[in-house]
Amino acid sequence: MGTQSALIESPVLRLLGEGAGYWSALRGLILKGKITGTRVHDARIAAICLEHRVRCLWTANRDFTRFPALKCRNPLAS
Numbered sequence: 001m002g003t004q005s006a007l008i009e010s011p012v013l014r015l016l017g018e019g020a021g022y023w024s025a026l027r028g029l030i031l032k033g034k035i036t037g038t039r040v041h042d043a044r045i046a047a048i049c050l051e052h053r054v055r056c057l058w059t060a061n062r063d064f065t066r067f068p069a070l071k072c073r074n075p076l077a078s
Contacts, residue, residue, distance in 0.1 A: 016052045025051050033066045046070045 007013065026047040029035065035043045046067040049057055056071045057064060064072045 016048050016054075018048060019051050021051050022047055029067055029069075035066065039063055039066065043067070 026043060029043045029047055029050075030040065033039075033043065042061065042063045043066075046057075046064060046069075049070055050067075054070070056073050058073050058075045060074050060076050064070060
């Protein structure tokens with residue numbers, strides 16, 4: 001079994017995707033944050049996280065600070 005297969009078959013893995021509230025959450029983030037261009041993809045990730053009640057997104061991407069409803073933590077910072 002390869003590493004990828006082991007990850008996908010993990011009993012604690014939960015794949016996240018667009019659900020019923022996704023479009024509403026995304027629209028709200030885009031309008032409130034005045035998001036345009038390449039940051040729309042960040043808003044998409046934030047909307048999915050918020051919809052699934054992700055408590056904290058571990059990322060070194062500071063653009064996520066534009067979404068105060070999503071708490072972020074930089075894994076590279078001390």
